[in-house]
Amino acid sequence: MKKHFSNQQALLTDRARYLWLVLGTTLSFLAVSGRWELSLAAWLSPLLLLRFTRTIRPLIGCFLAWLVQVSTMLIFLAESGLLHPGWIVVFPLFGTVLTLPYLLDRLLAPRLSQVSLVLASLLFPCCQAACEYLISFTPYGGLISLAYTQYGNLPLLQLISVTGIYGVSFIVAWFASVGNGIWERHFAWPRIRPLTLLYSGALVLVLLFGCLRLTFFAPSSQTVRIAGISAAASTSQNTPSPREMMQMVQSNPAHLRALLAALDNEMLNRTQAEARAGAKIVVWPEVGAQVLASDKASLLTQAAALARTEHIYLDMGLGVFQPPATIYDQAILIDPQGRILSTYNKVHPVPGLDPFGPSENQPPVVETPYGRLSTAICFDADFPPLMQEAGSQGVDIMLLPSNDWQASDPWHSQNATFRAIENGYSLVRQASNGLAITIDDEGYVLAATDYFTTDQQTMIAYVPVKGTWTLYSRVGDLFAWLCLAEVLALAGMGVWQRKQAWTAVDADLPLEGSAFQEGKNKATGPTF
Template identity: 45%
Template sequence: MANISFATGRWKYLWLVAGVALGLFGMSGEWAIPIAGWLFSIALMRFTRGSSVLGGFVWVAVAAAVAAAVFVAAAGSSGVLPILFGCAILNVLLCVPFLIDRLMFQRGNPILATLVFPAARVAIEFLVAVVSPFGTVFGPLAGTQSANLPLLQLVSVTGVYGISFLMAWLAPVANAVMEHRWQWLSVRTITISYVSVLMLVLLGGGLRLATASDAPNLVRIAGISVSRSAEERMHEINNFHTPEVLPEQKPVLRRAFAVLNEDLFTRSRVEAEGGAKVVAWSETAAVVLEEDYPEFLRTARELARDTQIYLDMGIAVIRDGQQQPRSRDIAVLVAPDGQVLSTYDKAHPVPGMESLRPGDGIAPVSTTPYGRLTNVICFDADFPETLRTRADIMFVPANDWKGIEHTHSANAVFRAVENGYSLVRQTSNGIAITVDPYGVGLARTNYFSTGQQTMVVSVPTRGTWTVYGVVGDLFAWLCVAGLAGAVVLVVFRQIRQRG
């Protein structure tokens, strides 16, 4: 212990401040700075290891709750209490690995001791994603790394949690170096172990990218969101703010919705005539009363037949009167022969913002000349298990809002690499993206900075095999099991010593 140097006095609190400041930029948000995601845990751990067990955890937990409030406010959701409280609780839970590290970092083998914190971080991230209604949108450290292509390839094996593990592992390694006053002989093995693993991951990712075969076949896809001019005309017609649809409102609502739907049908025909073989709409791009849905679908089928396209439509179906829930959020895929190949209901409504009857979460896969096509809807892409399917092209119709557009589009990139398919995310009020099975960006449009709400892109018609697609979240479960085993081992040793 005499050779160990911990942060004390005012320096300890400077580490806390540095950790909180870096943490604001290290979260997967609109202010995200990728390097900050690697660094903030180092500072917070320096603080907790120099503090009492309970005192250090409380300070870090309070800071995390405040950071969550800032994050939610920046995302424009501060008025949605379920999101605000949910994010605060999640951020506090994500501080538990610091408590576990504080209790265990001086016990056992020094190298294995550095693995406790990253295993705990992954275990908490994973369990939160499985249990909470927020999925991975607010939790994983890896969220800031979607543009780091060599590192990104790791998720094809471990899922998003492999990157979180590497990022979290840096904190105990860096703290060990500082605690031993930068004495190389004392930390040589720990440092070399970490650097070696990180270099292998980066080299392996680079090799995977370098050896990726060129796509033999491409399909032209046009992603369409309703034009802003059509939305403005619709709002001029529709002034209703009642909680349910009243009979006397229906004629006006039909005229308002027709403005949106005609805009979509007209522009879809234009893109088909321009060479698009698949046209994909954003989430709830079309809006239709439930009783009018059969006629709407007939028009869509005729369009697909006339233009010989696959038409993937995001549709809001408004139900009558006081029926609960009041709407359906669906994606419908129509083939060039007019056949409806699939109808998918959104499986994960946004907590506190959407009242929908969730679908079964099984992404429908349709075999076509352009590969196996499938789709989910918007927030579903933040739940890895929902998007774990064998397909070639995944469509994610989405509708975001100013303040979360970068976060949400970046999160979808991980799903493409995990499962080895191209991903087309056409969105309103956000950033539309298309990436290939390796996470390489093929197209990108910003709803807020362009007057043309269309993304046209050539997409590979064949995906690639991934380990993650076979084993799923095995790596995360191993971290859960490893952490549980380490805790049991420490407790057992304590009992033996006292006995």
Template identity: 40%
Template sequence: MTDTAAPNRPLSATARPARSRGHTWPLLPLGTLAMLFAVGGRWDIAVAAWVFPVLLLRFTRLSRVRPGALWIWAAHCAAAVFWVQESAIGFNAVVFAGALALAALQTLPFLADRLLTPRLRPVPASLVFPAGVAAVEFLITVVSPFGTAYGSLAVTQHADLPLLQVVAVTGPWGVGFLIGNVASTANRLWDGASWRGALGCTAVLLSVLLAGGARLAFFPLQSTTVRIAGVTAGRTVTDALKATLARFADGPGGVAAAPATAVRPAMAAVEDDLLAATRREAAAGAKIVIWPEEAVRTREADEGAAIAAARRQARSSGVYLEIGVRVYSTTAPAFGRDEAILIDPRGTVLRTYQKAHPIPGSEKFTPGDGHVPVVRTPYGRIANVICYDADFPALMRVRADIMLVPSHDWREYGRAHTDKAAVSAVEGGYALIRQDAEGVSAAYDAEGHVLAASDYFATGRRDRQTMVAYVPVRGVTTVYDRIGDTFAWLCLATLAALTVTAARPRRRADR
């Protein structure tokens, strides 16, 4: 006689052992607290990025589906609010809506793990969360205007150079996958699984670290260098210009329509300071000089004269000169443009680039076409983007040797934003020079080493804001540069395949 019994299924999506529920709630505040220090802000702690997914994933596995997902969404909302506050960005409608939407996206890997892992075998189940983390990080840069400014775990690991080398293969999504894999494995052990999965996870992580360390130790960058100087106008003339512009309550449109006598003297003082700094650094041996984003502020009627003065200086000093220009126009709604202009030693304008990604909610510039210009020079292939553009990996994937990034941040966010540039340098295989008007300027080589750095608010001199770096003139070709976001798409495909597999009904077995 055959007795047909119920299938040997894992626990359902709503049923969990009663003995576990009493230990659920401490995990949520602890995980949320750890996540606050792993958001890509000035108070980041690298290890917190590895801790919070373990705790929050445990919370979702021990919770019912719907309330668990809502609490994880609330935790990510809290992290987003914390990031906005610590970075002094300021809330507006776009930032608020973005925080809610990003938190919802970041909840998806936890929800997928909660729904799919009980219906999968151990090995494929272990891939749900890491693939979900990498896929969501990638989707954030594709469907949202925030790039990697928020929501990327790779930026929290910018100082761990052996680990950071993995982004030269996978893009930033590889770091998120590794962190997710550790969280998934830790929870399997928590559930009483065998140590074989932990050994596999450890082997993968150690392999990445060993390979990254070997690249740094045995394949150092071999190239001649060029002296590059980043110059920012002194604080005396900068503060005077700020005071002048603040008098126009109607903003950029009012500045553009103002009489020349009301604004031109303060603007000219900043330009003269930058031109003098360029002469000084050229005389000291610099071959490339970069000014910050919006270093020159000019009305549309005066733009030609400002650029002509920079061209004369580049020609007389014999340098490649990259200038950031903020043009004030009376044309609504942008009332101007945000440009970066590269001038060669003959005084010829080689390119004019417009910012492709204005900051959501605070910049109304018409975006540029997103085509990153690359110019061949005796010092390698030179490319440039502007500030926030560098937070979009697809835009930064260009064949270049040196990437110039004129930028303009503020005290609370300057260092955190510049730290993230190390990830872009390793991804692209080029040296990256980020000259920040009011933040931290830094130069990185293609392996993420800091070649030079300068803090605008920490320098002792009010009238000399300069960073000098000797930068390799030859970059390297990375795997990520060749295959693009293939790893991210594989993670998306893996998550889709696991979802289909988990949705299939299981066969009932005879006992």
């Protein structure tokens, strides 16, 4: 009878393990920073997956966790319309990197818990933040982060003004390891009290900091009217693609010039209309106008004359085609005197999608009566260190000409808004084929308009002319480096604990706790 009861209990335990896996996998698909996401899922999915990997053999658990991470990456690509060969190869590798927190936790956290339950709980979140940071060094930038799933949670997101996005990822992942520690100890208050109070206190302090920042450090009350404009969808559809331009410049250059002139003239006319309606700064989207290199000087002369006549700052998103096959993706800033203040070339092209290579620009910074202005282009905003270069120079308004596609609407624009909170500047992201959005330095949306819900997209925003100081703008990704250092330190401590445990076993010394139990009986998993 006793054996039958034990077998029944083991079966229920085994089923529960895989229930956590199924639920964790399902929630992970809803915690992807894509078109469909649920912010709560980002908190619960790691907890359930961590619970699964802690209750099964390391090799099996981590293999299945790897499958979940790779599948999640593929779901993200499918949702975002990015199922291109290069992305399909690279993003599963990112899934492999993001499996490391589960692997290290499974192998080392039980040993660390013999020293300190708090230290053991820090391994998983530090590794999560460090892995996200390491991925950001690839040509795909910081597209992958748990932090992005918390868009709209402004009290929590104020933390990134100190730590960058990795602080929010840390808090979310720490919830998983703390929750798992509480779960393993069967919610026994005397055993879980220190860890529970520590995490609860840390989360309360983070949210309190966010609320205080939102309440008592409001953006500047003085504003400037900024207009973001895009050409009508009907005009854009008649504009040839880069490949078509390469063919037409050889076969029918006159017709190509006529098509590009229609686009450029519309942008100039709409700029004049918004200037006369009161805009002091006008922003075009990425490649909002297009021109042959031989005609660029003529277009710039017209734009400069317009800026001078209407007394505006004009940030031109401009695609310049140099036959036979060279393309420049530029943002050109012109002042009210008609002078070209800066010419910025896109630093980070989208791998496999943009038909040009990277440049080595830094975001320009210019003094104006409306604060310090800077500009970058679209995918550049997925690289926090690049955007922090402008933040470190006290930029007040970041202009971000952009061009998306329907499957990236609205998540790509929403991700870009994190750069504003990090660096203490307002951000104006004028996007064709996506969501145009303007936010202030605390993350409040000042204006937004969707390219796919209007034929002639115009975004009007009254933007604070003064930004704010943030710690992140000065120290950059220091928090991520500290997480990486902490992972190395905890891993070293965990390896040492493992060695000590097995030394004791070999010497036939009495041991208690999970390290001994797991060493003696790997088949049943750790005992806590």
